[in-house]
Amino acid sequence: MSKVKVAFTLNDQEISLLVQPGERLLDTIRDRLNLTGTKEGCGVGECGACTVMLDGQAVNSCLVLTAQVDGREVRTVEGLGGEEEVDKLQQAFIDHQAVQCGFCTPGMLMSARALLNDTSSPTREDIKTALDGNLCRCTGYKQIVEAVEAAAEAEGAD
Amino acid sequence: MTEDIKFFQTDNLEAALELLVESSGVIKPVAGGTDLMVKIREDRELLQQFAGILDITNISELQGIAQEQDFVRIGALVTHREIIESELLQEKYPALVDAARAIGSTPIRNRATIGGNVCNAAACADTLGPLVAFEAEVVLASQAGERVVPVADLVEEPYQTIIRQDELLRHFRLPLPAEGTFSSFQKIGRRQAAAITRISLVLAARVSQGKVEHIKIVPGSAIPVPEPLTALEKRIKGQKIGEIDSRELSALAGEEMVKITGERWSTPYKKPALTTLVRRALVELKEVAENE
Numbered sequence: 001m002s003k004v005k006v007a008f009t010l011n012d013q014e015i016s017l018l019v020q021p022g023e024r025l026l027d028t029i030r031d032r033l034n035l036t037g038t039k040e041g042c043g044v045g046e047c048g049a050c051t052v053m054l055d056g057q058a059v060n061s062c063l064v065l066t067a068q069v070d071g072r073e074v075r076t077v078e079g080l081g082g083e084e085e086v087d088k089l090q091q092a093f094i095d096h097q098a099v100q101c102g103f104c105t106p107g108m109l110m111s112a113r114a115l116l117n118d119t120s121s122p123t124r125e126d127i128k129t130a131l132d133g134n135l136c137r138c139t140g141y142k143q144i145v146e147a148v149e150a151a152a153e154a155e156g157a158d
Numbered sequence: 159m160t161e162d163i164k165f166f167q168t169d170n171l172e173a174a175l176e177l178l179v180e181s182s183g184v185i186k187p188v189a190g191g192t193d194l195m196v197k198i199r200e201d202r203e204l205l206q207q208f209a210g211i212l213d214i215t216n217i218s219e220l221q222g223i224a225q226e227q228d229f230v231r232i233g234a235l236v237t238h239r240e241i242i243e244s245e246l247l248q249e250k251y252p253a254l255v256d257a258a259r260a261i262g263s264t265p266i267r268n269r270a271t272i273g274g275n276v277c278n279a280a281a282c283a284d285t286l287g288p289l290v291a292f293e294a295e296v297v298l299a300s301q302a303g304e305r306v307v308p309v310a311d312l313v314e315e316p317y318q319t320i321i322r323q324d325e326l327l328r329h330f331r332l333p334l335p336a337e338g339t340f341s342s343f344q345k346i347g348r349r350q351a352a353a354i355t356r357i358s359l360v361l362a363a364r365v366s367q368g369k370v371e372h373i374k375i376v377p378g379s380a381i382p383v384p385e386p387l388t389a390l391e392k393r394i395k396g397q398k399i400g401e402i403d404s405r406e407l408s409a410l411a412g413e414e415m416v417k418i419t420g421e422r423w424s425t426p427y428k429k430p431a432l433t434t435l436v437r438r439a440l441v442e443l444k445e446v447a448e449n450e
Contacts, residue, residue: 004165021165022198022205044196045266057239057268063195064269065188067165068213111264133263 004067010035011079019066026050026061029076037077037106041135048134051107052076058114060133077106080113089113092151093144100138108134112148120156124149164210171219171326174212175301178324183209187326189235190215190269192262193278219299220273220328223247232330234273238262238285241272251332253341253360254288260345260355261285273327276309279383281316286384287360288343291374292332299328306331313383336372339364340446344435345378355379357431361439365399365447375411375439380432381418389414390436399447408437 007016010033019028029035029052038061041049045060052061053075081087089112092098099105108131115122115130122130127148128141136144166185168174178185186208188194198204214220220235223244230250232241241247241258248255261267261275261284275285276296289309296312298305298321309330312319321327335341341362347353358378364371373394375387390410394402412429419425 002162002164021163021211024195043199045192045262048263048265051265054268058265059269060192060265062199063190063192063266065165065191065195065211065213067167067211068188068191068215070167130264133265 006067006070008069008071009073011075021065021067023066024062025052025054025064025066025069025074028066029061029074035076035078039103039106041103041107045133046135047104048107048111048131049104051110051134053110053114056114056117058111058130058133075110075113077109080109087113088154089116089148089151092147092154096143096147096150098139098143098147100136104134104136108136108144112151115148116152116155120152122148122152163205163208165213166210167213167216169216169218171217171299171328174214174217174326175299175324177210177212178326179301181209184323185210185212187212187214189213189271189274190237192266192270193274193280214326220326225334226331229331229333232272232332234277234327234329235271236273238267238270238272238275239264241285242267250335251288251292251341253291253343253362254285254332256343257284257288257345257358257360260343260347260358272330276312276330277319277321277327279313279317279319281382282355282358282379283384284343284345284355284358284378286313287358287376287378288341288362289330289332290384290386291341291360291362291376292335293374294330294332296330297328298322298325300325304328310385316382335362336364338366338450339372340443342439342442344438346431346435357428357435359432359435359439361436361443363443365443365450368398368400368447370394370397370399370402375436377411377415377432377435380415380428385418387411387414394440399444402440402444404437404440404444407440408433411436 003018029038039049041047043062045063050061051058127145221233224231238258238261272285275283294309295306343360345358346356357380360376363373373391412433
C-alpha cells in the first residue's frame with residue numbers, strides 16, 4: 001500500500017496527512033477529518049450535495065482525488081462564517097426559509113459562496129447557473145435563489 | 159478500496175512522458191477527473207488495472223489559451239470554465255464556447271478539461287463536434303517527439319482514441335477562421351443542466367458574396383465518432399444563400415445519419431431530431447447572412 005502525503009489548506013488551517021492514492025476528497029473530509037457538513041448524495045457529480053470550494057471554485061468533492069489537492073486551498077461549509085456568527089449567506093438562507101430537510105444546503109451554500117466571491121452583483125441568471133449543479137428535492141429553488149440575491153445585496157451594502 | 163496503485167504528480171512534461179514509458183504497467187493520466195472518478199465508482203476493479211495514476215494538472219505546457227500566428231492553441235488542461243470565459247474563443251469559435259457552456263454543471267465545468275473530454279471520447283462528448291467543425295488538430299507528445307493529428311481522425315470508436323499509452327495530449331490547434339465565419343451549437347438533453355447530450359449539432363459556415371463558400375456540419379451523439387455530414391455539405395457548398403431550401407436539405411441530414419449508423423432503436427427519434435437541428439441551423443445561417 002503506497003499512501004500519498006498531502007498538505008493543503010482546509011478552512012484557513014494548514015493540514016498534512018497520508019491518504020490512499022484513489023481516495024476521494026469527500027471521504028477525506030468526512031471520514032478522516034470528521035467534517036460531516038459536506039454530504040454525499042449521488043457520488044457521480046450530479047447532485048452537488050458534496051460541493052466544496054477548491055481554490056475558490058465550486059467543485060464536486062466526490063470527483064476529486066485528495067492526492068490532487070496537495071498545495072491547494074479547500075473550503076467546506078464549516079469554513080463559512082466564524083466561531084460565533086454565521087456567514088451572511090447562511091443568515092439569508094435562514095431568513096428566506098431556503099432550507100427544508102437541509103441535505104442539499106451545504107452544497108448550495110458553497111456554490112453560492114463561490115459565485116458571490118467572484119461577482120458582487122449577480123443577476124438571477126448568474127445565480128441559477130451557479131446553482132445548476134445542486135439538486136434540492138424539497139423546497140423548490142425559489143427561496144434559495146432569493147436567499148442568494150438577498151445575501152449579494154447585504155454584502156454589497158457593506 | 160484496496161489499492162496497490164501508486165499516485166504520481168509532476169509539473170514537468172518530460173518527467174511525465176518518461177513515467178509513461180518506464181512504468182511496468184498502465185499509468186492513467188488524470189486531470190479534472192470528472193469522467194474517471196465516475197468510472198472508478200461504477201467499477202471498483204478498474205483501479206486495479208492501473209499501475210499508477212498520474213496527476214498532470216500542474217504541467218504548464220498543457221495549460222492556457224493563446225493565439226499563435228495562424229492558429230489558436232488550447233492546452234489540454236483548459237477547463238470548460240476557461241473556455242466559456244475566454245474572450246478570444248468567444249470571438250473566434252462561438253460554437254465551441256456554447257458547447258462548453260452546455261456541458262455538465264458549474265462544478266463540473268470548473269474541473270473538467272477539454273483534453274479530458276476528447277480523450278474520454280464519448281459519442282456525446284460536446285467539444286468534439288466543434289473541434290471537428292473548426293478543423294482542429296491535436297498535438298500529441300511522447301518521448302519520441304510530437305505528432306499532429308486532425309481531431310476528426312482521433313476517435314476510432316466511442317471511448318477509443320488512437321492516442322498511445324506513451325503519449326499525452328498536449329494541446330489543440332484551431333486554424334483561425336476566415337473573416338465572417340458563422341458558427342452555432344445546439345443541444346438536446348433531458349433537462350437544461352447536468353444533462354448528457356441526446357443529440358447535438360455544430361454548423362460552421364462562411365457566406366461570401368451571397369454564396370456559401372465554406373460549410374461544416376457535424377452532429378454529436380448521433381453517430382459513433384465525430385465526423386462531418388460530407389454529402390450534405392457538398393450539396394450546400396456553392397449554393398446561393400437565398401436559394402437554400404432548409405426543409406429539403408435538413409431531411410438529407412437525417413438520411414445521411416442513417417447511412418452511417420444503420421436503422422437503430424433510436425433512429426425514429428434521432429432522425430427527425432437531427433433534421434430539426436439542421437433546419438434551425440440553416441435558417442439561422444440564412445438570417446445572419448441576409449442581415450449582413
